[in-house]
Amino acid sequence: MAEIKLEAIRKSYGRTEVIHGIDAEISDGEFIVIVGPSGCGKSTLLRMVAGLETITSGDIHIGDRVVNKLEPRERDIAMVFQNYALYPHMSVFDNMAYGLKIANVPKAEILARVNEAARMLELEPYLDRKPRQLSGGQRQRVAMGRAIVRKPAVFLFDEPLSNLDAKLRVQMRLEIKALQRKLGVTAMYVTHDQVEAMTLADRMIVMNAGVAEQVGAPLEVYANPATLFVAGFIGSPPMNVLSHDIRPGRGPLDPGAVIGVRPEHIDLVAPGAGLIDFDVAFCEPLGAETLVHGVTAAGDKLVVRIDGGVQLPADGTRVGLAIDPARILAFDAAGRRTEI
Amino acid sequence: MSGMVEKRGIGTWLTHAGLILGIAIICFPIWIAFVASTVTQDDLIRPPMPLLPGPHFFDNYLEALLTGGVAPVWQMLLNSLVMALGITIGKIIISLLSAYAIVYFKFRFRMLFFWLIFMTLMLPVEVRIVPTYEVVASLGLLNSYTGLILPLIASATATFLFRQLFMTIPDELTEAARVDGAGPIRFFIDILLPMSRTNIAALFVILFIYGWNQYLWPLLITTDPSMNTVVMGIKQMLPTGDQTVEWPVIMATAMLAMLPPVLVVIGMQKLFVKGLVESEK
Numbered sequence: 001m002a003e004i005k006l007e008a009i010r011k012s013y014g015r016t017e018v019i020h021g022i023d024a025e026i027s028d029g030e031f032i033v034i035v036g037p038s039g040c041g042k043s044t045l046l047r048m049v050a051g052l053e054t055i056t057s058g059d060i061h062i063g064d065r066v067v068n069k070l071e072p073r074e075r076d077i078a079m080v081f082q083n084y085a086l087y088p089h090m091s092v093f094d095n096m097a098y099g100l101k102i103a104n105v106p107k108a109e110i111l112a113r114v115n116e117a118a119r120m121l122e123l124e125p126y127l128d129r130k131p132r133q134l135s136g137g138q139r140q141r142v143a144m145g146r147a148i149v150r151k152p153a154v155f156l157f158d159e160p161l162s163n164l165d166a167k168l169r170v171q172m173r174l175e176i177k178a179l180q181r182k183l184g185v186t187a188m189y190v191t192h193d194q195v196e197a198m199t200l201a202d203r204m205i206v207m208n209a210g211v212a213e214q215v216g217a218p219l220e221v222y223a224n225p226a227t228l229f230v231a232g233f234i235g236s237p238p239m240n241v242l243s244h245d246i247r248p249g250r251g252p253l254d255p256g257a258v259i260g261v262r263p264e265h266i267d268l269v270a271p272g273a274g275l276i277d278f279d280v281a282f283c284e285p286l287g288a289e290t291l292v293h294g295v296t297a298a299g300d301k302l303v304v305r306i307d308g309g310v311q312l313p314a315d316g317t318r319v320g321l322a323i324d325p326a327r328i329l330a331f332d333a334a335g336r337r338t339e340i
Numbered sequence: 341m342s343g344m345v346e347k348r349g350i351g352t353w354l355t356h357a358g359l360i361l362g363i364a365i366i367c368f369p370i371w372i373a374f375v376a377s378t379v380t381q382d383d384l385i386r387p388p389m390p391l392l393p394g395p396h397f398f399d400n401y402l403e404a405l406l407t408g409g410v411a412p413v414w415q416m417l418l419n420s421l422v423m424a425l426g427i428t429i430g431k432i433i434i435s436l437l438s439a440y441a442i443v444y445f446k447f448r449f450r451m452l453f454f455w456l457i458f459m460t461l462m463l464p465v466e467v468r469i470v471p472t473y474e475v476v477a478s479l480g481l482l483n484s485y486t487g488l489i490l491p492l493i494a495s496a497t498a499t500f501l502f503r504q505l506f507m508t509i510p511d512e513l514t515e516a517a518r519v520d521g522a523g524p525i526r527f528f529i530d531i532l533l534p535m536s537r538t539n540i541a542a543l544f545v546i547l548f549i550y551g552w553n554q555y556l557w558p559l560l561i562t563t564d565p566s567m568n569t570v571v572m573g574i575k576q577m578l579p580t581g582d583q584t585v586e587w588p589v590i591m592a593t594a595m596l597a598m599l600p601p602v603l604v605v606i607g608m609q610k611l612f613v614k615g616l617v618e619s620e621k
Contacts, residue, residue: 052515073521085516089534098530099520146520 002063002076002153002186003028004049009058011044011210019044019210021058026188026203031180033189035197036207037233043158045207046190050079050156063153073102078147079156082163084139086131086146092118093127096145103150110149117145120179137168144179155180157189161196173199194234198222206230228335231260237291239329240266242300246276247325256333263305265327268292268313274320278302280313294319370598377401377591384587396588404592409577413593416570419488420552421600423569426489427551428544435495436536439502440528444514454503461496465557473560483564492557498543505539506532541611549601570597 004026011019019041026032034042047053049060051072059066067075078099086095093114100110118124121141131139140160147155157176161169177200180187191197197204198218206214206221206229214226218234225231231239239260245253253259271277278294290312292304304321313319332338372391376384379394404413441447442454465472472491481487509532517527533540558569568576574593579585605612 050515050519052518072515072519077519079516079519081512081516083510083512085510085512087513087516087531089531089537098517098522102521102526146516 003061004154004186004188005059005061006045006049007059007061009045009048009060010056011041011048011053012056017056017210019048022205022207022212024205024212024215026186029184029186031177031187031189031200031202033191033197033201033204034207035191035194035201035204035233038192040207041210042190042192042207046156046158046188049075049154049188050077051075073099076153077156078150078152078154079158080140080143080147080160082159084131084143084163086139086142088131091128091130092123092134092142092145095131095142096149099146099150113149113151114145117148120148121145136164137172140164140172144176148179148183153186155185155187155189157187159191160189161191162193169196176200194236198234206233208233224337225260225329226337228258228260228331228337231329231331235262237263237303237305239263240300240302242296242298242302244296244298244300246296246323247328248275253330254333257338258331260329260331261323261327263291263303265323266302266304267322268304268306268310269320269322271318271320274322275325276323277318277320280315280317280319282315283312285312373591373594377588377595379588381586381588400588400592401596403586404589404596407589409573409590409593411565411568411573413570413573413596415566416568416573417596417600419485419567420569420571420597422485423488423554423558424548424551424600426485427492427554428547430489430493431495431498431547432540432543434493435498436502436533436540438499439506440532442499443503443506444524457494457496457499459496460494461500465492465554469556469560476561482561483567487561488554488558488567488569492551492554495547498547501539501543502536505536509535538611538614541608541614545604545608545612548604552601573597 004024006022006024009019009022010017022045024032034045036042044053048055049062051067051070051074055068060068062075062077072079087098090098096114096117097110100113105113114127115124118127121144123138123141123145126134126138126142131142134142140163143160160176161172164172173196176189189196189200191200201218203215203217204221205212208227208229214221214230216224221230222234225234225239228241232241239262241258241260243253243258245251245259247259267274276296278296280292280294282293284291284293285308288308290306290308290310292306292313293301294304295301302321330338372389375390375393377400378397379390380396383390383394406412406414438457442450442457476482476487476491479487481490513531514527517531522530553571554569555571555575558567559572559575562568562572570593574590574597577585577590577593
């Protein structure tokens with residue numbers, strides 16, 4: 001078990017800087033998710049913690065050590081890779097035991113630890129099989145087993161669920177969370193999927209273009225996005241962005257500034273009864289809820305989330321939008337959150 | 341598909357007849373050689389040529405093995421075996437190591453070295469035989485196994501093959517091994533070697549036959565009959581001038597010389613085909 005501390009971490013490839021100084025403190029036993037779009041540097045950051053990438057400047061502390069110069073195996077970490085990275089010629093047992101064998105752990109203890117992990121992950125019937133004889137979900141479990149048996153201070157996950165189908169992904173997501181809770185090991189988890197981030201994280205780091213845009217608990221980040229990027233990235237469908245201020249008694253916005261409102265914070269009312277009207281373009285009924293897409297008179301596109309049971313407005317009709325002004329967030333031209 | 345399997349007509353018979361005829365044509369010279377190795381010299385040179393095996397199989401083969409030409413064939417077979425195995429194993433080890441270095445380690449002039457190795461493809465033994473002989477002779481390696489094996493041991497083809505194989509192994513596997521604590525040598529032995537084993541088997545077959553069939557180089561550097569290899573030995577048994585020769589003995593030697601490569605191919609057939617066809621990731 002250990003805390004992780006990142007201090008002003010930077011990474012450059014040649015002259016191109018891809019990570020522009022990231023600070024974060026992760027406490028013992030915390031599950032932290034790094035989330036961001038492709039190419040934002042989230043995997044690079046994780047790989048720097050793992051020791052697979054060099055650190056251009058800054059310090060990484062794991063526990064009370066600065067690990068910048070240490071080899072991965074000396075950092076007391078275990079990593080789960082996107083493609084599982086199982087050794088294809090070794091049985092499931094050997095895959096899990098390999099790290100322990102190298103560390104000269106006594107045979108009896110290896111056996112005990114691997115069996116314990118296999119029991120926890122329900123892999124016992126498969127210990128003699130080769131990875132290619134397993135399904136995707138089982139391979140994923142073996143990869144996790146390989147991480148567990150080493151009893152590391154930190155788990156690192158690099159998009160571990162992105163190769164699984166949707167159903168299995170939800171199931172494995174729950175298993176990972178349960179396992180981390182049970183073992184109480186500090187975990188860093190990289191994903192581009194904001195649902196995974198929201199459901200798994202104790203706290204999340206939202207990254208964009210090599211910068212940590214916001215660090216915080218999922219619901220806190222959702223309710224109070226620090227930047228326009230975070231507002232758009234976290235939440236599905238994303239926050240509505242309007243270039244015209246619709247709040248009563250307000251002048252026009254500064255050039256480039258926008259306001260945002262979540263789709264679920266809008267109610268459909270009779271035309272003229274709300275803050276603003278919009279023309280319904282089409283509806284997406286999803287069962288429990290329906291997404292109503294439309295355009296305001298000023299040309300801003302909006303999505304409204306309404307209950308699935310409600311009568312759908314016909315395409316092309318004009319409806320009013322009732323919005324609580326307190327739910328409206330404002331962002332300046334640089335995309336930073338501003339107070340009302 | 342089922343239509344193709346069910347088809348049992350004149351077409352099937354014709355195809356099979358064609359195939360059998362083709363095989364017969366290819367095998368006929370080998371059959372003749374075998375027949376010739378089982379009869380006496382008198383039977384052989386009296387027309388018509390015998391087409392069925394005679395009763396002297398053991399006489400001829402024993403004579404070949406124990407007396408042979410300039411050296412007994414068992415000794416030449418042994419020399420060939422040592423040379424072929426030496427070349428094969430040496431080539432595989434060297435090319436595995438050099439491919440490992442080129443793919444996994446970043447060092448100065450890495451690509452230069454790769455192209456240097458690659459360029460030796462253009463310089464087979466025959467092209468560089470005079471300077472190579474000079475070097476081997478001045479090192480005092482004539483008439484030695486080292487002299488037979490060493491100059492043939494570097495292989496650009498095998499290096500290239502292993503390089504391509506290593507490049508298909510995902511980086512994540514290397515990284516997983518690093519996280520597991522495997523150093524470079526451990527990674528090579530525990531991960532890369534087992535993953536290359538089908539390719540190693542395929543190369544073993546190809547290189548063994550290459551080594552076994554070496555003719556020019558052994559002919560050049562072995563003057564002592566006890567160091568002759570069997571392939572050059574056959575040539576030396578052939579008549580020069582007015583000498584009479586025992587053709588049945590020569591044919592028995594030829595059959596014996598053919599045997600080890602055949603055994604290697606049959607023995608490693610399964611792995612060999614796997615190595616050429618399948619990449620197991």
